[in-house]
Amino acid sequence: MATIAAETAMTGRGQYRALVARRLLILAGMAVALCFTLALDMALGPARYSLAEVFSALAHPSAVADQLRVVIWDIRMPIALMALTVGASLSLAGAQMQTILANPLASPFTLGISAAASFGAALALVFGVALVPFAIDYIVPINAFIMAMGAAMLIHVLSQQRGVTTETVILLGIALVFTFNALLSLLQFFASEQALGAVVFWTMGSLTKANWHKLGITTAVLLFTLPFFLRRAWALTTLRLGDDKAASFGIDVRRLRLEIMLLVSLLAAVPVSFVGTIGFIGLVGPHIARMVIGEDQRFFLPASALAGAAILSASSVVSKSLIPGLIFPISIVTALIGVPFFFSLIMTSRKRSW
Amino acid sequence: MVQLSLSGVGVAYGKRRVLSGVDAEDLRGGEVVALIGANAAGKSSLFRRIAGLAAGDGTVTLGGTSRVAGRATPHCCYLPQDTAVNAVLTVYESILLALKQGGAWSVSDEELRRIDGVLRDLEIEDLAFRGLGELSGGQRQLVSIAQTLVREPDVLLLDEPTSALDLHRQFEVLSLVRRLARERGMLVLISIHDLNQALRFADRVMVLAHARLVAMGDPRAIVTPALLNEVYGVRARVETLAGGEPYVLVEGSSRQAA
Secondary structure (H helix, E strand, C coil): CHHHHHHHHHHHHHHHHHHHHHHHHHHHHHHHHHHHHHHHHHHCCCCCCCHHHHHHHHHCHHHCCHHHHHHHHHHHHHHHHHHHHHHHHHHHHHHHHHHHHCCCCCCCCCCCHHHHHHHHHHHHHHHCCCCCCCCHHHHHHHHHHHHHHHHHHHHHHHHCCCCCCHHHHHHHHHHHHHHHHHHHHHHHHHCCHHHHHHHHHHHHCCCCCCCHHHHHHHHHHHHHHHHHHHHCHHHHHHHCCCHHHHHHCCCCHHHHHHHHHHHHHHHHHHHHHHHCCCCHHHHHHHHHHHHHHCCCHHHHHHHHHHHHHHHHHHHHHHHHHCCCCCCCCHHHHHHHHHHHHHHHHHHHCCCCCC | CCEEEEEEEEEEECCEEEEEEEEEEEEECCCEEEEECCCCCCHHHHHHHHHCCCCCCCEEEECCEECCCCCCCCCEEEECCCCCCCCCCEHHHHHHHHHCCCCCCCCCHHHHHHHHHHHHHCCCHHHCCCEHHHCCHHHHHHHHHHHHHCCCCCEEEEECCCCCCCHHHHHHHHHHHHHHHHHHCCEEEEECCCHHHHHHHCCEEEEEECCEEEEEECHHHHCCHHHHHHHHCEEEEEEECCCCCEEEEEEEEHHHHC
């Protein structure tokens, strides 16, 4: 009897260690896949290069032809890296919104943050209204950012009111989506033909306006928020066992929610203000991560970031390869290739994924 | 040995008062105290107040220091009544979480050994790598109990921990809790609807009715037909088994008869 018990104890511990090893392997696999899509993203475009050419341009920039170096380093790399950063940021933001609101529908898109950003951008594009009078070069992203942060803060303040459940917060978010969409339509109604085109294009989301400067800001925000999430990994995972349990384990639940919501607002608002509305990633990236790796945030966080980055990077590849010479708006491609993939994951997954 | 005392403890949610004036001195480590009373008598509220999860008047003193609302301590662990979860975690991971608050990212062998130990104590080793979402109500309850036990608290507050368990599991869990209380010098407060279990396993009972503590003491002295009539509105007998254990037999509703 004692030996059986001892063996079982070994298995429990051993099985857990094996589970952790398997997850690290999955993360490594996701990282490798991401590197592959990144290289592919840099190889494709009006001028097509082989992966070998891309790698040599990356490894020895001075040794390759000027044209190749300029195309890879100055034109394609900021866009390709922007896809990674934006995908990772939106997916992480969605993951943490789903965690703190305990709701599978939470994402920057469904909480109205993207819609608010679109409205802010349209204000600049249609009427030239600058919500902050300086930095006129960045009037569109700054407007979008302010509206997005405003929407996120409004959601947060409302969610702190007495008697507001996490389900109500989602309802409020969806109400915000409708409100901002109506306001956006109003702006479009009054817009000149040229401005209307700009608004429509902006709301479709596009990576093509990325440059090193915008990439720097987006990356800085991602790198700034990440340590906070990582430090709170155990507490965030525990939150999913319910507020009472988390609190009885010593977690200050209200403070944790506030801290994470503020960070998430920033994380969602910045990329959206630069690249426009890319709705699908923040909702689905975390779900894919949850399906393949579970919800232990030590693995779930990096997996969400990797999943989001990989989806957007792969979408960028597809958006360039469908019709040579034409780059499709990224959000269209993201949804069209992402949704079938997501459906097939849900249908083939034997385990519960929420 | 831990000591807990309640003095004039009350709980109110907004204007609705759910509990007031609960005094209980000298609750000591090593004993099992059953909390009984009708639905909505304030049992869960009292637990939440003691755990530091609810605010209210009066003072809760644990080990010489007053409890502050909104702050839980590692010495006191509360098992909520509702154990439903939809997190995508295995049972093993969910128990690990109970151990890892504020700790490092790495997980030590000692921590895993404690989890293995608690799974063995509760005889749920076979559930270890099942998803939380795949468990039955009773299994979820056992996992929640494991999460509290693994923390090895000084005070354990169990809110109806056996409501979804079969007879065998009820008996096993309550025996285990009583044994751990004795061995570790842990104070266990347990709310329970099955009075026969309360009579069998508790050293003392606290009876809540109409938002107040109406009786407290040795279960055999406290649980009488008159009390059952007052608290639950039932006509009942309290008999004694051959082994000397008392048991309650409900004959009907006294409210209907009146």
